[in-house]
């Protein structure tokens with residue numbers, strides 16, 4: 001295995017086994033030709049960068065049937081409003097230019113519709129981009145890269161903010177990404193992005209953050225080291241509670257900005273926790289194996305007590321849990337979800353049927369594996385009757 005940035009040789013420290021596409025929900029007739037890849041992970045000590053070895057092509061993952069809509073969580077809608085307000089307050093002025101990478105259904109950008117900010121979203125998945133366009137959110141249905149920004153004359157060297165959330169870790173060619181950012185940003189412009197945080201994944205043993213789309217799992221140290229290679233400074237970091245623990249990073253051209261004390265403290269804390277070293281990955285591997293055994297044992301115990309088990313929310317993360325722990329429909333009867341494009345299909349790899357949320361109330365299980373544990377507050381309040389009626393929530397992470 002080679003580091004996707006430096007090309008240095010890395011020895012994978014762990015394999016999660018054969019994995020299908022995390023969002024590859026499928027019909028029965030598609031079982032035969034289902035795609036699988038070996039999901040191995042490695043760590044570049046030079047860049048302190050956690051990364052997948054092999055991964056499917058971006059076109060295979062982000063296409064006209066990408067089943068993830070940012071707006072499916074009301075919490076995320078309010079998070080994106082706060083994110084937009086924070087950017088407006090700190091980094092934008094009248095008639096500023098703003099670009100979003102991975103704008104999905106326009107949930108974030110809709111906060112700029114009708115303002116005097118010249119904004120534009122890049123979104124390759126056709127179904128979600130169409131939804132944004134239908135809601136009058138300026139969107140280009142294309143991958144963000146050097147070719148696709150070619151005709152953006154008014155934005156070149158003139159973009160005040162480039163922003164993103166939960167997408168930079170999806171982009172294998174970070175060199176092309178950073179060169180494109182370099183072309184667009186104004187002298188004092190900033191690149192702001194939020195991504196799942198490796199430190200949170202390690203402390204929660206939330207290994208389900210690792211799946212095909214998450215080619216990298218970033219930390220403060222790795223982001224500083226990567227951007228340093230291309231003459232950018234990491235100027236601020238702000239932890240976020242979203243998606244089970246994320247980090248907001250602010251990056252700007254070298255020596256153009258003051259570096260926040262948050263960066264200094266964050267780097268120090270990561271050093272103390274050895275997050276910059278492969279040692280932390282070895283411990284994580286051990287924790288994952290223990291978590292897997294505990295999950296399998298618990299589910300088998302529930303079954304031996306004749307309990308019905310359902311999955312709640314057919315998340316991308318659930319694909320890693322189900323396939324790594326080899327959990328199929330003999331253990332989990334069904335998974336319920338709100339997404340139209342998933343309902344009536346089967347879960348990737350393990351082929352558990354996906355049912356509408358109404359099915360959860362109709363077929364009340366004894367145990368519900370909360371796959372969307374990162375949305376637990378929102379779900380617990382919607383489903384308060386489940387516990388009242390004797391139901392029990394379950395997860396491999398602390399709820």
Ligand code: SAM
Nearest residue numbers: 062070101102104122124125143144165166167
């Ligand atoms: N930003 C949204 C959010 O946080 O809810 C969407 C996140 S979703 C996990 C990732 C999105 O990025 C998908 O809609 C995908 O199609 C898009 N994407 C993937 N690669 C991209 C690229 N190279 N350029 C722009 N968008 C990309």
Ligand code: TMP
Nearest residue numbers: 072073313314315316337338339372375
């Ligand atoms: P993700 O973890 O891949 O982002 O997917 C979240 C999934 O959870 C998505 O398919 C929608 C589903 N979901 C529900 O079914 N009910 C809910 O209340 C929430 C917040 C999400």
